[in-house]
Amino acid sequence: MANSLIRNSIKAFKIPNFLTALSGSAYPVRHFSSVATAEQSQSDAPSSSSLSFTFSSDGRDEKNDDSICIKSPNPNRRRDASSVTMPMSFMTGSIVGKRFYKQVTTREADDRNGWTVMLDYRTLKTPSKRPLKLPSIALAKAIAAEWEYQQVDGIRPFTMPLMKLACTALERVPLTRPKIIENLMKKFNQDLVFCRTPDDNDLTSNVHDRQVEKIDPLLQWVQSEFGFKPVVYSSFFGGKQEDGLVNTIENLLKKSDDCELATIDAIAATAHSLVIAIGIVRGKLQIEEAIELIRLEEDLQVDRWGLVEGGHDVDIADLRVQVSSAAVFLGLSRAK
Missing domain, CATH: 3.30.2180.10 (ATP12-like)
Structure with a gap:
């Protein structure tokens, strides 16, 4: 049932031709x-x-x-x-x-x-x-x-992701901007891209190698863009980034306009990564590249053990809607 609902919402989202073209290819339930x-x-x-x-x-x-x-x-x-x-x-398909x-x-x-x-x-x-x-x-x-x-x-409200994001940018962000930024920064030290799996055993070494291959270029971009080298760690509870990097990212959020902050907040919520969200907003990452990074570890598990229908496929579809709609929203808001 859940699989069918997500498929229907994906199908509905893709119907307008201009959205399909712009997305190139979902914020928690509301x-x-x-x-x-x-x-x-x-x-x-x-x-x-x-x-x-x-x-x-x-x-x-x-x-x-x-x-x-x-x-x-x-x-x-x-x-x-x-x-x-x-x-x-919002996601019942009602x-x-x-x-x-x-x-x-x-x-x-x-x-x-x-x-x-x-x-x-x-x-x-x-x-x-x-x-x-x-x-x-x-x-x-x-x-x-x-x-x-x-x-x-x-x-069908679940087929109107741009409407939801517009209301967020016009109403929620101006009223709660400090709280949104505070919540984003609370999770920054545990960002997905800062975490590395151990490379000293057969179960995780292939994951570590793929993280180095795919995520390290993004971390190098962060260092080049903001002047501070991110710290990577293997602890499940995260680590501590340099104060300079933390302050720089926080200032970036404070200077962002309402549409940008709404987009960053939406993508960070579904990606578990503020860095990936900022990468999309600043043009470093395309939609498919971001999705690949978000799903890197799980996709390796799927390759090894197989895809669970009604589970993995639903997650992938939901992720595509969330990331694509936010990226398309920002692109359209910037259009002249």
Whole structure:
């Protein structure tokens, strides 16, 4: 069942041709929900931790509003009989409320500083009830394509990774930037690329040799780029990098823009490596190169013992979605 769901989400992600071309070739599970034009009993009320696509107003009556907002539902708020919020897990493959719009378009923001997405005559909004103002027309069209792809029978949030990343960059990053950087730096000394398997026995020597072959060039790039030689270690609990390197990486994160930090955070979470995430953002690593480094040890195990269907293949598919969508998001945000 899980294998089928991941395959479906991969297939959906690849449908827009421009995304396939850009990706060249998934942040932990999140909870999203949508709105349908239907009635629902109070027993189906969403939890306070879910997000929803719902109509919203800026100080006006919701029934007369002409915009669409993504926000956390208030469980104490009286429901409007014309809409219903249905919570769902981001990776369940569930279909939520019926598609409530016919046409998806993009237009320049009212202040001519960015681009917005229109669902019929309604402007797509962020959780804080502001228009989803995107930095480039390319990213706006990509997110519009995600909404256009949604089927008549329901909206599938798991097929909209760019929409998720855009909301993260526009809403979460500006509000929690210090905390995001703090969490990334907490794990820096245990970064995947700093760890080496022992080379003194037959079980691990081939892994060590492959790490030297594939990862050492990345570490050499880190030394050349930032002026400090990374320390490698074989302890499961990691080691301690030089303070100069730690401070340099932290300053890099502080100077990154919101889209860059959202991309770094998303890739680092799935790659268990801040260095790999920075390598992608700064153009050192391509998507396939990054995936090869992330899966280096496990791929060697698969070569030796075989691939487990419903396990390894699902992990690979999920990893491709997560890394590719983040890299494509950053590339589109930078497009002129």
